[in-house]
Amino acid sequence: MADLLRLLLRVAEKAANVARVCRQEAPLFQLLVQEKTGEDKNKKFVQDFKTLADVVIQEMIRHDVGTQFPEMAGFIHGEESNKFENGLGESVTVTVCSTEEETAALLATVLDGDHTAASLLARAIHQDPTTIDTSTDGLAVPLNPSELGVWIDPIDATSQYIEGREEALDEGHLSPSGLHCALVLIGVYLRSTGEPVMGVINQPFNHRDPAGGRWRGKHFWGVSYGSINICSVSTTKDGPKGERGLSAVLSSSEKQVVKETLTSLCGPDKLMYASGAGYKILCVIQGLADVYVLSEGSTFKWDSCAPHALLRALGGGVVDLTKSLQASCEAQDCKTELTYHQPHNECKGADRWANHGGLVAYRDCSQLRSILGALRDKL
Structure with a gap:
């Protein structure tokens, strides 16, 4: 259970990095907030980029947990469907691949060939976060991942998240x-x-x-x-x-x-x-x-x-x-x-x-x- 907790803390931080990257990198941020106008109304990836960000995070967590704990792979559930239709009407199933390059290529098919955005997203997905400073050693819980x-x-x-207003956070409120x-x-x-x-x-x-x-x-x-x-x-x-x-x-x-x-x-x-x-x-x-x-x-x-x-x-x-x-x-x-x-x-x-x-x-x-x-x- 200590290993599972450490893994979940790490993948949650990776997910947070993806969420931040989508707001910090201009090519991704433009997709995140872009209003549908004109012909773009038919390009589902634009109207659903926020959902794609959700799905990418979900599938990254599913991939990382299922890889380390295979007995849990069939019992990792999320909010989002991982099937998308791109601007050409092609159905694409979003998954996290074994390499950053493969993931970027897959995401580019969803993003109608936007390789810059796809590469930025793939890099965030495959980048391990810095060490999470949490004491989980000695956590002994008599449970099996299965x-x-x-x-x-x-x-x-x-x-x-999409609206992105930055409210002042007062300590204790x-x-x-x-x-x-x-x-x-x-x-x-x-x-x-x-x-x-x-x-x-x-x-x-x-x-x-x-x-x-x-x-x-x-x-x-x-x-x-x-x-x-x-x-x-x-x-x-x-x-x-x-x-x-x-x-x-x-x-x-x-x-x-x-x-x-x-x-x-x-x-x-x-x-x-x-x-x-x-x-x-x-x-x-x-x-x-x-x-x-x-x-x-x-x-x-x-x-x-x-x-x-x-x-x-x-x-x-x-x-x-x-x-x-x-x-x-x-x-x-x-x-x-x-x-x-x-x-x-x-x-x-x-x-x-x-x-x-x-x-x-x-x-x-x-x-x-x-x-x-x-x-x-x-x-």
């Missing part, structure tokens, strides 16, 4: 929108139970390097299995809960009844809004908010798996909101935690993997009970 599956969200909060909200998420779950056991989060745009002005990232990780709970984030809290009051982060599009109920419970100054499901759960992990509440089924397994593992390592979790409101038992005894191994077979496409009942992400069971108590008769 028992595990992986969920990848290559760039969570893609719209914020969440960022409502902007590049800070874009995350690389890699979650590991037990195939037998769907329980999330390991998560890696990489925030590619955490801060700018004062010397060169380039973006630098930050990573977070956690492992939770049985009695083993280890997280890179501190579990310290800022004073007694009663003195601080309960704080919650929501989506700005959340139902009005939820906003009003939580305003009454938390107070207007303790209700915050942010973009990106993964980022909102990260805010709970970091203690910037106590809970994240979502009443809609608009998130997916790839959004929640990685941060869920970190929350479990901190003594919290992510529950299905609808099931929790319907349950009569105490919050910590209810079997309403999200799981990651079974699709909703009655649904089609991505909806098979949606968190249909909404969710609550929390670090403390007493705060979860407060949220459920306030919302029980409202939804």
Whole structure:
């Protein structure tokens, strides 16, 4: 498990490099933000370059993990399909090849012969990052890779990534929108139970390097299995809960009844809004908010798996909101935690993997009970 964690930290940093390169290199950035005009409307690679960036990251992670752990190769899932149609109407399956040159040649067929952009992208895919400074030695977890599956969200909060606004990030406060909200998420779950056991989060745009002005990232990780709970984030809290009051982060599009109920419970100054499901759960992990509440089924397994593992390592979790409101038992005894191994077979496409009942992400069971108590008769 220590080897797997080190690998996931490394591939997450490679993914972050790809995300940064797509914004830093002019040929890639122009594809990323270019509006469809005139004949370009028929060139699918232009309108879907943001999706291509996602797919390239996803397939790079799939390739690297499957190479080192072949027994996991068939259980590495992602948000995106890896099939594209280029401007000539040719269908191209995007994969990561064994050499940089081969990958560049494949990407050029998707990008209608744009060899400059393809080469820049291929170089980022095949370039190993500098050593990740994380102490994973001695991490002994009695699990075999053959028992595990992986969920990848290559760039969570893609719209914020594309828009690229650079919000000032105040220490100790969440960022409502902007590049800070874009995350690389890699979650590991037990195939037998769907329980999330390991998560890696990489925030590619955490801060700018004062010397060169380039973006630098930050990573977070956690492992939770049985009695083993280890997280890179501190579990310290800022004073007694009663003195601080309960704080919650929501989506700005959340139902009005939820906003009003939580305003009454938390107070207007303790209700915050942010973009990106993964980022909102990260805010709970970091203690910037106590809970994240979502009443809609608009998130997916790839959004929640990685941060869920970190929350479990901190003594919290992510529950299905609808099931929790319907349950009569105490919050910590209810079997309403999200799981990651079974699709909703009655649904089609991505909806098979949606968190249909909404969710609550929390670090403390007493705060979860407060949220459920306030919302029980409202939804």
